[in-house]
Amino acid sequence: MKKIKVVVTGATGRMGKTIIRKVLNDKSLKLIGALEINDHKKIGQDVGKILNTKNIGIKISDNIIDLFANTDAVIDFTLPKATVEHSKYAAQARIVHVIGTTGLNSNQLKKIEYASKHATIIKSGNMSLGINLLETLVRQASAKLDMSFKIQINEKHHKHKIDSPSGTALMLGNAAAKGRNLNLSRVKKMSRLNKKGRMIKDKIVFSSFRKGETVGNHEVIFSSPDETINLGHIANNRGIFAAGAIYAAKWGQGKKPGLFSMTDVLGL
Numbered sequence: 001m002k003k004i005k006v007v008v009t010g011a012t013g014r015m016g017k018t019i020i021r022k023v024l025n026d027k028s029l030k031l032i033g034a035l036e037i038n039d040h041k042k043i044g045q046d047v048g049k050i051l052n053t054k055n056i057g058i059k060i061s062d063n064i065i066d067l068f069a070n071t072d073a074v075i076d077f078t079l080p081k082a083t084v085e086h087s088k089y090a091a092q093a094r095i096v097h098v099i100g101t102t103g104l105n106s107n108q109l110k111k112i113e114y115a116s117k118h119a120t121i122i123k124s125g126n127m128s129l130g131i132n133l134l135e136t137l138v139r140q141a142s143a144k145l146d147m148s149f150k151i152q153i154n155e156k157h158h159k160h161k162i163d164s165p166s167g168t169a170l171m172l173g174n175a176a177a178k179g180r181n182l183n184l185s186r187v188k189k190m191s192r193l194n195k196k197g198r199m200i201k202d203k204i205v206f207s208s209f210r211k212g213e214t215v216g217n218h219e220v221i222f223s224s225p226d227e228t229i230n231l232g233h234i235a236n237n238r239g240i241f242a243a244g245a246i247y248a249a250k251w252g253q254g255k256k257p258g259l260f261s262m263t264d265v266l267g268l
Contacts (some may be wrong), residue, residue: 001029002227003027003028003029003030004028004072004073004075004249004250004253005029005030005032005071005072006023006031006032006033006069006072006073006074006075006204007031007032007033007034007067007071007073007074007075007251008023008031008032008034008036008074008075009034009035009036009051009074009076009077009078009082009086009264010035010036010076010077010078010079010082010117011047011050011060012034012035012040012042012050012060012196013098013244014038015077015202015238015242016034016077016239017050017051017134017240018062018096018238018239018241018242019075019077019242019246020034020047020051020241021051021242022074022242022243023187023246024056024194025153026246027097028250029048029246029249031056031058032067032070032071033058033061033067033070033071034047034058034059034060034061034063034113035060035061035064035067036060036061037082038062039060039062040060040062040110042060043060043062044059044060045059045060046058046059046060047059047227050060051268052192052267053124055105055204059090059122062080064085064086064089064118065089065197066165066222066232068086068092068093069093071093071095071250072096072137072253073095073096073097073253074086074090074095074096074098074101074247075098075100075201075245075249076097076098076100076101076168077100077244077245078101079101079103080101080103080104080105080108081108082101083099083104083108083109083112083235084104084108084112085110085168087099087116087119087121088111088115089112089117090115090119090121091115091117091119092102092118092208093119093184093255094118094119095119095120095138095149096119096120096122096152096179096249096252096253096255097115097119097120097149098121098122098123098127098245098248098249098252099112099119099120099121099122099123099124099190100124100126100127100241100245102125102163102166102167102244103162103163103167104167105179107138109199110261113240113259116257116258116259118257119257120252120256120257120260121257121258121259121260122248122249122251122252122254122260122261122262122264123259123260123261124130124171124244124261124262125166125167125168125170125171126168126216126241126244127240127241127243127244127245127247127248127262128233128235128241128243129244129248129266130235130240131171131172131233131234131235132139132244132262132266132268133249134136134218134220134231134232134233134262135171135172135174135175135263136189136263136268137231138172138175138176138179138231139175139178139219140179140180141143141176141179141222141229141231142175142177142178142179142180142222142226143179143180144179145222145229146149146224147180147201147202148203148224148225149222149223149229150199150200150201150203150224151199151203151204151205151220151221151223151224152197152199152204152205152207152220152223153165153172153173153176153205153207153218153219153220153223154168154196154205154207154209154217154219154221155202155207155208155209155217155218155219156208156210156211156214156216156217157207157208157209157210157211157212157215157216157217158208158210158211158212158213158214158215159212161210163207164174164210165190165206165208166208166216166218168218169206169208169218170184171250172186172218172220173188173204174205176204177204178218178259184204186255187202187204188203188204189203189204189205189206190204190206190207191205191206191207191208193208193210194208194209194210194211195207198252199221199223203206206264215235215237215238216234217232217233217234217235218232218233218234219231228231230261245267247265248262248265250267252265
């Protein structure tokens with residue numbers, strides 16, 4: 001069987017290295033490139049060196065045109081500005097672009113949607129199976145529970161994470177809003193970073209915490225005067241995000257151009 005050729009962007013980062021390891025251990029995939037930003041200090045180094053293992057014959061590169069022209073799929077956990085640029089090249093190459101980048105603004109999302117006219121783009125605030133199942137449960141719970149239930153979303157991540165609330169928290173908030181036929185932007189209430197917010201009627205309250213090396217904890221609370229329902233997910237390691245992204249890259253092969261989510265990939 002022909003192997004699927006893969007390029008990993010942000011190759012020297014935490015997620016980049018995690019994804020590369022999983023790609024190298026998957027017999028159906030072939031790592032053909034590891035992309036980094038222009039003039040990165042590790043350009044030219046063998047990927048094996050950044051993984052603290054033997055050389056594998058693939059070097060860290062900033063040649064996006066060459067890498068994208070010769071691959072079947074790109075897996076991208078980087079920064080919003082870089083991801084938008086990657087989507088343009090993915091569209092030109094007519095390839096699968098898996099996006100796990102969070103913190104994208106509305107203008108950047110529009111540019112990615114435009115790129116999906118020519119590329120098969122799979123974008124999600126969280127690539128894990130568990131989180132996407134949780135998203136479905138949150139949407140269903142929100143639709144079934146009456147308005148006496150206030151909604152709060154708490155998320156905890158490592159101190160290095162830049163965006164808050166997390167992309168996953170926003171994804172869960174959007175699911176809760178959709179369950180009530182509401183627009184999240186109109187009912188969203190943000191708390192101060194590292195401070196738990198107070199639940200407010202007719203609002204979806206977000207509380208974000210940044211401390212230590214927490215991979216990712218998310219909790220959705222539905223609370224009424226009579227009862228409280230807690231739905232949650234704890235990520236024990238980054239491997240779950242990498243596994244989901246790889247699953248998405250495989251799923252996208254042979255699909256027509258378009259913008260898809262992990263719920264599409266998983267059939268939820």
